Amino acid sequence: MATAANVYWDTYLKSKVSSKVRKSIRIDTLKKVLCLPVSHFDDHHSGELLTRMTNDNQAIGKACSDTMLSLIRNPILALSSFIYLLTINWKLAIICALVGPMTLLVGGGFGKVLRHNSQLLQHRVGGLTSVLQEILGSSQIFKPFGLEKKLLQTFTQNSDDVSKFEIRGGKIQASLSAAANAVGLLSFIVTFIVGAYFTASGSMTVGGLIAFIQLMNHLTWPFTGLASSWGELQQALGAADRIFKTMDERTEFTDIPTHKVNHEFTNMKVDGLSFGYTSSRSILNNVSFHVEAGQKIALVGPSGGGKTTIFKILLGLYEPSGGDIQINENNIRDMKLQELRGYFSFVPQENVMYSGTIRENIACGRLDASEEEIVAAAGDANALGFILELPEGFDTHMGEGGIRLSGGQKQRISIARALLRNAPVLLLDEATAALDNESERLVQKALERLMAGRTTIIIAHKLSTVQQADQIIVIQNGRVAEKGRHDELLQSEGLYHTLYKGIYSESHLKKGKPLYETFPL
Numbered sequence: 001m002a003t004a005a006n007v008y009w010d011t012y013l014k015s016k017v018s019s020k021v022r023k024s025i026r027i028d029t030l031k032k033v034l035c036l037p038v039s040h041f042d043d044h045h046s047g048e049l050l051t052r053m054t055n056d057n058q059a060i061g062k063a064c065s066d067t068m069l070s071l072i073r074n075p076i077l078a079l080s081s082f083i084y085l086l087t088i089n090w091k092l093a094i095i096c097a098l099v100g101p102m103t104l105l106v107g108g109g110f111g112k113v114l115r116h117n118s119q120l121l122q123h124r125v126g127g128l129t130s131v132l133q134e135i136l137g138s139s140q141i142f143k144p145f146g147l148e149k150k151l152l153q154t155f156t157q158n159s160d161d162v163s164k165f166e167i168r169g170g171k172i173q174a175s176l177s178a179a180a181n182a183v184g185l186l187s188f189i190v191t192f193i194v195g196a197y198f199t200a201s202g203s204m205t206v207g208g209l210i211a212f213i214q215l216m217n218h219l220t221w222p223f224t225g226l227a228s229s230w231g232e233l234q235q236a237l238g239a240a241d242r243i244f245k246t247m248d249e250r251t252e253f254t255d256i257p258t259h260k261v262n263h264e265f266t267n268m269k270v271d272g273l274s275f276g277y278t279s280s281r282s283i284l285n286n287v288s289f290h291v292e293a294g295q296k297i298a299l300v301g302p303s304g305g306g307k308t309t310i311f312k313i314l315l316g317l318y319e320p321s322g323g324d325i326q327i328n329e330n331n332i333r334d335m336k337l338q339e340l341r342g343y344f345s346f347v348p349q350e351n352v353m354y355s356g357t358i359r360e361n362i363a364c365g366r367l368d369a370s371e372e373e374i375v376a377a378a379g380d381a382n383a384l385g386f387i388l389e390l391p392e393g394f395d396t397h398m399g400e401g402g403i404r405l406s407g408g409q410k411q412r413i414s415i416a417r418a419l420l421r422n423a424p425v426l427l428l429d430e431a432t433a434a435l436d437n438e439s440e441r442l443v444q445k446a447l448e449r450l451m452a453g454r455t456t457i458i459i460a461h462k463l464s465t466v467q468q469a470d471q472i473i474v475i476q477n478g479r480v481a482e483k484g485r486h487d488e489l490l491q492s493e494g495l496y497h498t499l500y501k502g503i504y505s506e507s508h509l510k511k512g513k514p515l516y517e518t519f520p521l
């Protein structure tokens with residue numbers, strides 16, 4: 001009964017400790033990840049961060065239970081056995097105890113190699129996880145393009161690489177165990193020979209030798225076990241190194257901040273803005289424009305010119321390398337990031353949906369919004385109709401395993417979020433994906449409501465949006481090529497005129513309607 005209870009508590013407590021440690025590391029790592037700047041995600045594969053949260057976390061959890069226990073328990077066992085053996089024959093006990101330093105030497109040597117291998121292995125596991133993530137998230141593309149074979153090949157190559165380091169790790173661990181056992185066996189043989197000599201010379205009885213040999217096992221196996229545990233500890237320390245590396249990364253915030261919307265907005269001045277994602281390539285050069293409260297500003301220009309980059313800087317996702325941005329006459333460099341972000345609602349082109357209910361997805365706009373406010377935002381975003389038609393309405397689950405919404409429906413959820421946020425400046429990256437007429441009409445109406453009375457900066461693709469703007473800023477190769485209203489820019493016959501002609505002229509000859517509905521090309 002006592003043994004059964006002992007086994008129960010031993011297993012239960014070890015798993016409890018391991019689980020608590022893993023949970024705490026998982027949460028601390030995620031807290032850190034949430035505070036990392038966007039640039040970190042440009043340079044690191046998400047698979048790497050995933051392995052920190054899974055494999056590395058697992059290794060540390062194990063080390064904190066089984067390994068740590070054996071590192072504490074085994075020396076105590078060895079020490080008590082040693083004291084007992086001393087009472088039988090102190091000379092033989094000292095010879096026998098030499099097993100200790102020898103196994104520790106073996107454990108230390110192999111442990112270093114194991115730690116290095118574990119670093120290399122986890123790096124490859126990170127790569128493999130990233131490849132797997134990409135494959136799982138791209139079924140809409142790899143199936144029509146018939147990429148199954150190519151993806152399998154890429155995955156197999158990465159998997160082979162992981163397997164190579166796993167097998168190498170197994171070999172090192174096996175060598176460590178074999179060497180520790182060999183040391184144990186050697187110590188047994190030496191003790192037996194010396195013991196036999198002591199017995200023959202009369203300084204030890206046969207009974208004493210038999211008792212000694214039976215008991216010495218309790219001295220040698222804790223040490224051989226210690227060598228394996230040492231190896232495991234080294235692998236866990238490798239995992240801890242990687243987690244600490246993430247923990248030491250530079251963050252945007254020291255702790256998860258509280259965000260609040262800033263309702264007061266009078267103007268924004270962007271003066272001589274310069275920026276490059278890397279020091280070797282400049283993306284924005286001396287970009288300047290002013291925005292007054294209530295204005296609609298359209299950013300247009302050829303692809304890759306830097307329009308989205310301007311949004312990223314306004315949202316504080318990247319720091320400008322030169323120039324100034326002032327909001328209400330205050331330089332954004334002197335603001336906290338949460339204060340800066342509090343001026344904006346952002347509607348991206350790609351509508352990101354989280355797993356959770358439709359209600360939760362809309363409430364991302366303002367987490368403390370009431371049910372009435374959520375319903376009203378859905379109504380204004382023309383989303384209420386389709387939400388109420390769903391069997392579970394606002395409680396319908398989205399994301400993996402949940403409902404899949406159409407492109408237009410997702411856009412309307414995104415608009416509802418922005419309406420709920422009710423920030424004074426709207427940053428809108430107009431969608432280029434074509435919707436059917438009815439869906440387009442519903443999205444357009446929702447956007448009109450969202451923009452009404454709100455300062456708006458739009459990365460514009462639709463001709464109608466551009467024509468209605470108070471100011472059009474044409475961005476080309478990271479510079480402001482032209483600024484002005486639609487008519488003024490057409491008259492000046494610059495880049496805007498060329499882009500406009502490109503979408504308008506041919507159809508104008510035919511039906512008086514634009515050839516393309518998006519602008520610019």
Ligand SMILES: Nc1ncnc2c1ncn2[C@@H]1O[C@H](COP(=O)(O)OP(=O)(O)OP(=O)(O)O)[C@@H](O)[C@H]1O
Nearest residue numbers: 042277278283301302303304305306307308309310
């Ligand atoms: N995270 C990044 N790291 C490095 N370069 C980037 C990054 N994001 C964008 N770029 C580069 O910056 C340049 C400007 O990109 P940006 O997305 O701002 O252009 P854009 O005018 O919005 O283009 P589009 O109209 O096609 O969306 C491009 O050459 C792009 O390759």
